[in-house]
Amino acid sequence: MHRYTGSDRLLVLLIVALAGIGFLILVGPVLVVLVTSFTSSRALRFPPPGLTLQWYRDLFDPVRSSQIHVAAGNSLLVAALTAIVATSLATAAALAIARTRAGWARFAEGGFMAPLVLPGIAFGLAALMFFSWLRLPPSLALLVAGHAMIAAPFALRTVGAAAAGLDPALEESSAALGAGPWRTFRRVTLPLIMPGVAAGAFLAFVSSLDNVPVSLFLASAQTDMLPIRLWGMMETALDVRVAAASGVLVAVAFILLLVMDRAVGLARRMSG
Amino acid sequence: MLDDSRSAGSAPDAAGRLRGHRLDMDGVRVRYGQTLAVRDVTLSVEPGEMLALLGPSGCGKTTLLRTVAGFIRAEAGRVLVDGAAIDHLPPGRRGVGIVFQSYALFPHMSAAENVAYGLEARRLPKAEIARKVDAALAAVRMEGFADRRPRALSGGQQQRVALARALAIEPAILLLDEPFAALDRSLRLDLQLEIKRIQRRFGVTAVLVTHDQDEAMSMADRMAVMNAGRVEQVGAPAEVYDRPATAFVAGFVGTTNRLPGRIEARDGAGYRVRLDAGATFAVESARGFDIGARVVLCARPEQLALRDGADAPDAFPARLRQSLPLGPALIHDIEAGAAELKLHAARHGAPPAPGPVRVALRPDATPALFPEGETT
Structure with a gap:
């Protein structure tokens, strides 16, 4: 039997303490927002003096919160389109990278992953300047383009892991049996990497939905996005509906996460 | 239903046997970067014959097989089926059936769907596909496993499904790439005998790649011993064993x-x-x-x-x-x-x-x- 020495115990203690602090920092604020969203006071305050569902009623009121609803609609539309665009691009890139051992593939992969470390603010500003240099007016399409840049690395990671696990003999088999490239992709490749594709699309959707830095530069009055609208509401008045909206977002993300994890083992894919 | 009768493979004769096809490799040379993997190999496989490509790993035998299959383009030389060059054709139009070392069965399809795959790609009528799938599975004695996924089959069963899938498209040439390497030693001889029997019954011309001399000896009508990209000797197994042409063959075979x-x-x-x-x-x-x-x-x-x-x-x-x-x-x-x-x-x-x-x-x-x- 292995006996724990003093330094072993210290290490275990340290790890537990760090994990605890991390957990507190990550989950604590979410709990604070959730509790605050039920406050009976007229402004954001924690702890709440009493509890009410008032702010959720206000949030879903089509007249009083119409601007929020427009922004939420835009955000959902952009997130859905971003998921489609980013996942399609990432799938094409991941398959190309998985099929070659050439040096350019590693280089290309690095390029695709770059937005992950690029500061969003810098990219948002650059995208704004680039689009206005092209004389393109602000639109949802430009928002989708910007979000897809940020979201593609997430999809590339999950699809890439799925594609790397694919036996090349499967696609060769398909080709030898007389299937063309399109049939091979549709009948063999896509079904086999589908869990990675679905996980990637989910991550792209969520990262677009709560993106602030890119939306900040690319959104306009006509293309208001939910996170930007919430930020604006915070600046003008400490509107409690912001907390309620956050509560809804947290709940939706949590449910989606559970569904995706059940369907495709998301946690496993993100670590792979 | 293909527009090209040769790539449509073999038409069964009156007795239900496939008409054997002749395969020629004529001065085939394959280069990987700086190294010559296959050096000007000329080999013929007679109709209905099984030829083994035998050699140590890295001798070029798999590269040669993949060149015949159409996955690799030769730098020089030609591959001919019944005297007609097939070098310009993609793998699916060459009339070759392949059994891979990993079997490469599609894991998300049942045994029957795997066997039907090549027939669907050829856009055959549904009724004909169903008939041919049943016949192919019966030929490898897997008719009771039609609805099983590959994961639910043993290694030997997977291999038989892979063989059925390759034969269902009625190929002119059957290519077997180390088909027994992943099997237990105790299973190998039974499956070797069975595959040999099926190959004979179908009358299909076959090329078997292996590094196992016993496998080559027991299955092949003739074997080509390869070393460093060259064919050192071609002949019946007994002839190669009794009269090795080179010191390498003497050492590698037996x-x-x-x-x-x-x-x-x-x-x-x-x-x-x-x-x-x-x-x-x-x-x-x-x-x-x-x-x-x-x-x-x-x-x-x-x-x-x-x-x-x-x-x-x-x-x-x-x-x-x-x-x-x-x-x-x-x-x-x-x-x-x-x-x-x-x-x-x-x-x-x-x-x-x-x-x-x-x-x-x-x-x-x-x-x-x-x-x-x-x-x-």
Whole structure:
């Protein structure tokens, strides 16, 4: 039997303490927002003096919160389109990278992953300047383009892991049996990497939905996005509906996460 | 239903057999970067024949198979089926069926869907596909497993489904890439016999890639022994075993004992060879050697024998280290100077005691002679 020495115990203690602090920092604020969203006071305050569902009623009121609803609609539309665009691009890139051992593939992969470390603010500003240099007016399409840049690395990671696990003999088999490239992709490749594709699309959707830095530069009055609208509401008045909206977002993300994890083992894919 | 009758594969004849097709590799050369993986290989496979490409890993046998399949483009040379070049055709239009080492069954499809895949790609009518799938699964005795996913099948069953899938498209040529490598040794012989039977019954021309000489011996009508991208010898398994054309073949196919020596004189249809170990053997050889040339005599374990008698001139002194029983035979582990020898003998009575012995050539033995430098 292995006996724990003093330094072993210290290490275990340290790890537990760090994990605890991390957990507190990550989950604590979410709990604070959730509790605050039920406050009976007229402004954001924690702890709440009493509890009410008032702010959720206000949030879903089509007249009083119409601007929020427009922004939420835009955000959902952009997130859905971003998921489609980013996942399609990432799938094409991941398959190309998985099929070659050439040096350019590693280089290309690095390029695709770059937005992950690029500061969003810098990219948002650059995208704004680039689009206005092209004389393109602000639109949802430009928002989708910007979000897809940020979201593609997430999809590339999950699809890439799925594609790397694919036996090349499967696609060769398909080709030898007389299937063309399109049939091979549709009948063999896509079904086999589908869990990675679905996980990637989910991550792209969520990262677009709560993106602030890119939306900040690319959104306009006509293309208001939910996170930007919430930020604006915070600046003008400490509107409690912001907390309620956050509560809804947290709940939706949590449910989606559970569904995706059940369907495709998301946690496993993100670590792979 | 293909527009090209050749790539549509074989039409069954009246007896339900496929018409055999001839495969020719004509000066095929394949290069990977700086290295030549296949060096100007010319080989023919007769209609209905099974040819084994036998060699160590890296000898180019798989590369050659993949070139025939159309996954690799040859730098020079041609691949012909029934005399027509197929080099410009993609894999799916060449009329080849392939069984991969990993079987490469589609894991998300049932056995029947796997077998139907190639027929669907050919856009055959549904009823015809169903009929051919049933027939192909029945041919490999897997009709009871049609709805199983590959994961729910054993290795041997997966291999039979892979074979059914390859045969369902009625290929002109069947390519088998190390099909038994992933199977338990105990299963291999049964499946080898079964695949051989099916190949014969379908009358399909086949190329088998393997590094296992027993597999090549038991399955192939002829074998091509490859080394460093070249074919060193082509012939029936027994012929290759009995009369290896090169020192490499002698060493790779079967076990061989290498005895260095010197050509002493011409002797009938061969030479008298003075071994360094201290005996003179008469050896038949069609090759030309100068008197005094250094040679290596390659003798099979069953071509040598222990000899009683103190100083027979046709036996050399050695030391018996141990004798091990191997089924009905006895393996003698012998040391003769720097050389280590293995001898096969019938097992009767108690094995001889370790110690000094004399080794001779059996009277009917036909060992092979190679120039010294050729030995690898």
